[in-house]
Amino acid sequence: MIDIAKNIATAPRRTKASVIRELLKTTNQPGIISFAGGLPAPEHFPYEFVADAVKKIMSEKGRVALQYGPTDGLPEFKEEFVKFLKKYEEIDVKPENLMITTASQQALDIVGRLFIDASDPVIVEKPSYMGALQVFRSYGAEFVGVKLEGDGISVEELEEKLQWLKSQDEHYKFIYIVPDFQNPSGVTLSEEKRKKIIELSDRYNVAVIEDSPYRQVRFEGKAPKMLYKLDKETLNTGNIISLFTLSKTFAPGLRLGIILAHPNIIRKMEILKQSLDLCTSSLNQLIAAEFLGSGFFEKHVEIVKKDYKMKKDTMVSALKKYMPEGVTWTNPEGGLFLWIRLPEYMNADEMFQDAIKENVAYVIGSAFHCDGSGKNTMRMNFSYPTPEQIEEGIMRLSKAIKNKMAMEKKNSKCR
Numbered sequence: 001m002i003d004i005a006k007n008i009a010t011a012p013r014r015t016k017a018s019v020i021r022e023l024l025k026t027t028n029q030p031g032i033i034s035f036a037g038g039l040p041a042p043e044h045f046p047y048e049f050v051a052d053a054v055k056k057i058m059s060e061k062g063r064v065a066l067q068y069g070p071t072d073g074l075p076e077f078k079e080e081f082v083k084f085l086k087k088y089e090e091i092d093v094k095p096e097n098l099m100i101t102t103a104s105q106q107a108l109d110i111v112g113r114l115f116i117d118a119s120d121p122v123i124v125e126k127p128s129y130m131g132a133l134q135v136f137r138s139y140g141a142e143f144v145g146v147k148l149e150g151d152g153i154s155v156e157e158l159e160e161k162l163q164w165l166k167s168q169d170e171h172y173k174f175i176y177i178v179p180d181f182q183n184p185s186g187v188t189l190s191e192e193k194r195k196k197i198i199e200l201s202d203r204y205n206v207a208v209i210e211d212s213p214y215r216q217v218r219f220e221g222k223a224p225k226m227l228y229k230l231d232k233e234t235l236n237t238g239n240i241i242s243l244f245t246l247s248k249t250f251a252p253g254l255r256l257g258i259i260l261a262h263p264n265i266i267r268k269m270e271i272l273k274q275s276l277d278l279c280t281s282s283l284n285q286l287i288a289a290e291f292l293g294s295g296f297f298e299k300h301v302e303i304v305k306k307d308y309k310m311k312k313d314t315m316v317s318a319l320k321k322y323m324p325e326g327v328t329w330t331n332p333e334g335g336l337f338l339w340i341r342l343p344e345y346m347n348a349d350e351m352f353q354d355a356i357k358e359n360v361a362y363v364i365g366s367a368f369h370c371d372g373s374g375k376n377t378m379r380m381n382f383s384y385p386t387p388e389q390i391e392e393g394i395m396r397l398s399k400a401i402k403n404k405m406a407m408e409k410k411n412s413k414c415r
Contacts, residue, residue, distance in 0.1 A: 033393035034361040038183065038336055039384040044304050045251050046296065053290040054283070061286060069282040072270045073100025073258075077285040080292040081244075081258055088216070091229050096263040099270055102280045104213055104245035104257035108132050110269050110276075111209055111241065112139040115173040121165055123175040125153050127339075127368035127377070129183045129211065132176055143370035144172070152189030153177060155196045162204045174207040174241075175200075179227060180215040181335025184368045184379035188333060191224035198231050201239045210242040216249045216301055218334035219309035228260060238262040248336065249301055250291055254284045305334070311382045311390060312338065318394035324402050329380075336383040339365070342376040342401065349375050351404045360396040 057065050064074070072078075078095040085091040101107040108131065116122065118140030124133065126145035133143070144165065146158045158175070165172045175197070179189035189197075201208050210227045225233075228242045242260040250256075259269060291297055312331075315338065319329050326343040340362075342348055349364045365377025382390060 032356065032359045032361055033385060033389045033396065035380040035382070035385065035393060035397075036361045036363045037384060038381055040248055040252060040336070041304070041307060041383055044300070044307065046291075046300055049291070049296055049300075050251070050287060053287050057283065057286045057290065065283040065286050067282060069279045069285065071099075071274050071279050072266065073098065073280065074282055074285040074289070077289040077292075080289045084292050084297075085260070089226055089229055091226065091232065091260075093260060094263075097260055097266060099259045099261075099266050099273065100280050100285060101257040101259060101273070102277055103247060103252075103255040104211070104243050105131055105135070106273075106276065107243045107245075107257045107259050108135045108211070110259070110272050111174070111243075112136050112141070113272050114265075114268055115207065116141050117171070121170050121172040123158065123161060123172065123206075124370050125177060125182065126370060127184055127365060127374055128176065128370060129178050130363075130368050132211065133368075133370055136176070145370045148182070148185055148187060150187065152179065152182075152187060152193045153197075155193050155200070158197070159200055162200060162206065166204060172204075172206060174209050176209045176211065177227075178211045178213075180212055180223070181217070181332050181337070183214070183335070184337055184363070184365070185339040186330045186332030186335055186337050187339075188221075189224065191230070194224060194227050194230050195234065198227060198235055198237065198240070201231075202235050202237045205239075207239050207241060210240055212242060213245045213248055214335040215244075217305060217308060217336070219305040219312075221333035241265060246288055246291075249297070249304065250288065254281075254288060256280065256284055256288050308334075308336065308383050311385070311387060314387045314390045315380065315382045315394060318391050322395050322398035324398065324405060326405075327401060336381055338380050338382065340378045340380055342378075343405075344376055345408055346401075346404060347375045348378045351400060354404060355397060355400040358396040358400045360393045360400070362397070 075095065077100060078098050081098060082093055082095060085093055101110065112135045116136060116139040119142050121144050122136050122141040123144045123146060125148050127148060144161050146161055147154050177189065179194065181188055197208060208227060212226065226242065228240045231237055231240045244258040246254060246256045259266065316331055328341045330339045332338055349366055352364055355361060362378040362380055365374040365379060366372050368374065368379065385393060
């Protein structure tokens with residue numbers, strides 16, 4: 001057999017295994033309550049709707065559904081998504097502003113392929129979505145992390161980093177942001193900061209990747225306008241590239257994502273996609289078109305939001321009830337995650353195995369930090385477990401934290 005380590009290309013050598021995917025191998029053990037995955041609640045998947053939709057599609061458009069489709073996406077689905085953006089975001093676009101991808105992870109890969117040369121600086125939130133970091137790193141990106149605040153990325157530090165990069169004549173390519181119920185923190189970027197980011201995008205001639213997989217899963221509070229819309233209303237730079245998915249509002253198994261951008265950018269991305277998969281599943285796009293066009297989306301998302309709010313409230317209540325002093329957490333207005341911060345002297349990476357012994361799991365926060373910092377943090381998913389599992393799981397986690405705290409205090413006295 002060939003020496004695979006010697007013969008593989010540079011990009012695979014840079015690609016590291018997903019921490020979450022590796023953790024899931026451990027957390028799937030019987031008896032463990034897992035807050036680690038970013039899984040939607042399967043009890044809400046619209047099984048009957050999909051079965052009926054497939055039957056209808058096969059009767060009316062079977063030849064289209066089972067055939068190759070256009071690389072940029074089927075007209076039927078793109079037309080429905082144009083209507084969706086108009087109805088829910090008040091954004092007017094044309095089909096040529098859209099490209100359909102095989103889930104938003106492929107969209108991130110296409111962004112990396114389009115923009116990143118080895119050693120290019122890419123600006124990310126700290127913490128940021130692990131899946132994006134994994135993709136961008138595989139293309140050789142050098143990350144420039146900007147701290148996250150209670151209302152989103154620090155625009156002051158962002159401007160400082162852009163000024164510094166420009167002064168160094170660095171070829172920075174884009175700013176990557178998850179503005180709504182950020183993964184992993186659950187934080188939402190304020191509208192004031194969104195406007196400032198658009199100004200900086202224009203001033204420093206840098207693209208902004210607006211990754212928005214959770215935006216429609218808002219169960220309280222008022223939604224700020226999308227960066228794409230704010231840009232259209234103000235400077236109209238054309239620098240905003242927005243990414244969507246139906247994984248959290250419909251079903252992740254369909255693997256559907258959408259890129260919204262200037263037609264010139266979409267055309268470049270379409271050419272790249274031709275070398276990846278030729279086209280995204282025609283059948284899945286037709287199912288999604290039926291989902292959006294039939295009015296079922298509204299009914300389904302309301303059910304999801306109601307359930308996730310209840311689960312989030314259950315988790316926050318349990319955290320208040322069981323967690324020791326010094327532990328803090330976010331209280332998101334939507335999405336699937338909240339973020340726990342332990343005292344600075346504690347290490348959530350080291351504590352993970354202690355939590356497993358208590359039959360509870362989380363995702364280590366350092367995996368979401370481009371520089372490996374944030375070792376006292378962890379991401380918690382509330383969408384997948386039941387309320388009873390949330391209550392019990394937080395109680396187990398608090399036990400692990402309290403034991404670790406006691407050990408740390410004991411060790412500090414011995415030093």
